[in-house]
Amino acid sequence: MKSSFYGVIMAGGRGTRFWPLSTREMPKQFLRLTGCKTMLQETASRFEGFCDHTRIMVVTGIDHRETVLEQLPCMDQKNLLLEPSGRNTAACIGWAARTLFNRGEGSAIMAVVPSDHVVDNPEGFRETLSIAAGPAMDGMLVTVGIPPDHPSTGYGYLEQGEKIGKDIYRVSAFREKPDPDTAKEYVSSNRFFWNAGMFIWRADVILNEISQHLPELAEGLEKLDSDTEPDLSLYDSLPSISIDYGVMEKAGNVVMVPAKFGWNDIGDWPTARKCDVGRGEVISVDSENTTVWNEGKLTVLMGLKNISVVETDSVTLVMSDEYSQKLKDVVAKLEKERPDLV
Numbered sequence: 166m167k168s169s170f171y172g173v174i175m176a177g178g179r180g181t182r183f184w185p186l187s188t189r190e191m192p193k194q195f196l197r198l199t200g201c202k203t204m205l206q207e208t209a210s211r212f213e214g215f216c217d218h219t220r221i222m223v224v225t226g227i228d229h230r231e232t233v234l235e236q237l238p239c240m241d242q243k244n245l246l247l248e249p250s251g252r253n254t255a256a257c258i259g260w261a262a263r264t265l266f267n268r269g270e271g272s273a274i275m276a277v278v279p280s281d282h283v284v285d286n287p288e289g290f291r292e293t294l295s296i297a298a299g300p301a302m303d304g305m306l307v308t309v310g311i312p313p314d315h316p317s318t319g320y321g322y323l324e325q326g327e328k329i330g331k332d333i334y335r336v337s338a339f340r341e342k343p344d345p346d347t348a349k350e351y352v353s354s355n356r357f358f359w360n361a362g363m364f365i366w367r368a369d370v371i372l373n374e375i376s377q378h379l380p381e382l383a384e385g386l387e388k389l390d391s392d393t394e395p396d397l398s399l400y401d402s403l404p405s406i407s408i409d410y411g412v413m414e415k416a417g418n419v420v421m422v423p424a425k426f427g428w429n430d431i432g433d434w435p436t437a438r439k440c441d442v443g444r445g446e447v448i449s450v451d452s453e454n455t456t457v458w459n460e461g462k463l464t465v466l467m468g469l470k471n472i473s474v475v476e477t478d479s480v481t482l483v484m485s486d487e488y489s490q491k492l493k494d495v496v497a498k499l500e501k502e503r504p505d506l507v
Contacts, residue, residue, distance in 0.1 A: 169273050170298070171244075172212035173261045176205055176225040176233065176280035177251050181493040181507075182433040185480035186458060188507055194280040195232050198431065198442050205280045206236050211287045212276070215294060222264075223280075224248060224257045227394065249397040254362070255382055255411040256403040259375050262368040263386045264393075271369035274301050278363045282430050283440050289426035296332050297365040297422045306374065306413065307365040308336065310358025310421040311428045316348035319432065321360040321409070323421050336419045339409060358421065361428055364408070371412070378415045379404060433489040434473035454486070480506055 176194050180187035187193035194204045202210065209221050222244040223233050230247055234240070246260060258277055265273050276294050284290050297307040310323045319342060326337030339360065343351060351357035364371075376383040385403045389395050404411075413419055431437045438456045445459035452466040456473040464474055471486040484492065499507045 169270075170216045171220045171222055171265065171270075171273055171275050172209070172216055173222045173224070173258070173275045173277045174205065174208050174280050175254065175257050175277065176223050176229070177248055177257060178281070179496075180281065181496040182489060183431075183437075184492060184496050184507060185477045185482055186475060190228075191232070192229075193431070195229065195236065198437065199283055199440050203236055204282075204431075205233065207284075208278060208280045208282070209237055209240075211278075211284060211290050213287075215291050220244075222246065222261055224261055226251065243393065245393060247394045248400060249395065250401045251405075252400065252403045253405045254408045255375065255379060255406050256386075256400075258364070258371065258408050259379075259382055259386045260389060262371045262375075263389060265368040266372055267390065271367070271372070273368050274298055274365060275368055275371070276363070276365045279430070282361070282363075282428060285427035286425070289424070293422055293425045294365065300330065300333055300420050300422075301365045301367060301370075304367065304370050304418065306370065306416055306419045308413065308419065308421050309361050309363040309365075309424050311361050311424050313352050313357065313359050316345065316352045317359065318342055318345055318348050319436070320430075322351055322357045323360050325356045325358065325421065329420065332422055334421050334423075336413075336421045339414045358423060359428075360409070361424065361430070362409075364413075365422075374412050374416050379406065379411045382406075382411070433492070434475065434484065435471070435486040435489050438473075 178192060179189060180193035183193040186196065197203050212221060218239040219241045221240050224246045225233055227247040227249050230245065233245055246264060262275060293309060301307045308323065321342055322340040323336050324338040324340060326335035328334050382404045388399060429436060429440050431440060434456050443457050445457055445461065446463045447457045448465045450467045452469040454471045455466055455469060457464045459474060459476045473484050475482040496507050
């Protein structure tokens with residue numbers, strides 16, 4: 166099985182909700198947030214023992230070629246796909262699958278994962294992939310469900326359906342991010358899992374599904390041929406849609422494997438708090454639920470709750486948790502007024 170397995174890492178995106186640390190030049194997936202390795206390096210290392218470094222594929226922005234090769238020096242450069250523009254996950258995944266298909270590896274199993282997630286049990290991650298590889302080889306679209314530990318309104322949910330094998334279930338429905346009351350109902354029912362955006366399938370199977378449900382994308386992918394740095398106008402013409410909306414919610418052969426690992430997507434500064442993300446010396450007086458990134462400096466917090474303090478060479482951010490989702494609006498404004506800061 167391992168000889169036909171690829172770890173496909175989606176390493177695009179700006180990480181705007183992690184500004185000012187995450188910038189256009191160095192987005193969060195290339196930063197050392199949780200230890201001595203960057204998030205990209207941590208993601209690649211989880212595949213060790215399951216597939217070797219020559220079968221790691223990274224899809225990222227064209228401006229980050231040198232960063233990826235510096236952080237993953239052992240990867241095969243033909244597996245580095247450079248997007249000239251961001252076109253969402255369906256194009257990203259479809260291009261990776263088309264690349265393998267063009268090489269005569271259409272039956273290869275792809276484990277598609279984001280580059281900016283935290284996994285607390287790499288062995289459990291590999292065990293989950295081992296379970297998922299079986300139905301994937303049989304032509305199923307496999308997604309990983311995270312057992313929820315609280316009623317989050319920040320994640321989409323997968324509804325568990327019929328059990329078809331050991332730790333393998335059909336997905337009866339995809340649910341959007343719920344309101345608080347609905348999230349509580351989901352968690353108490355024990356039938357819902359967080360949608361982690363991790364997928365396992367054969368390259369030829371996902372290409373067939375894209376042909377059925379996103380024919381315009383399929384046609385565009387055929388024109389890319391085997392080019393790892395496609396023309397901007399060609400790539401920019403691909404439909405921009407997520408794989409969830411475009412394929413998974415329409416396909417009839419979707420199954421779920423519950424994760425055997427702890428997980429956090431570190432989507433913003435408040436969620437990063439759960440993973441002990443922070444730098445610098447902190448004195449806290451009557452303060453709680455705070456995140457500080459102020460490397461090399463002392464930060465004193467007094468009487469504060471639910472805030473993040475982030476300082477870089479050029480920016481200081483002091484933000485209440487309730488505004489974390491609005492940070493991307495600030496970044497959008499700065500892109501027009503102060504692009505040097507983003």
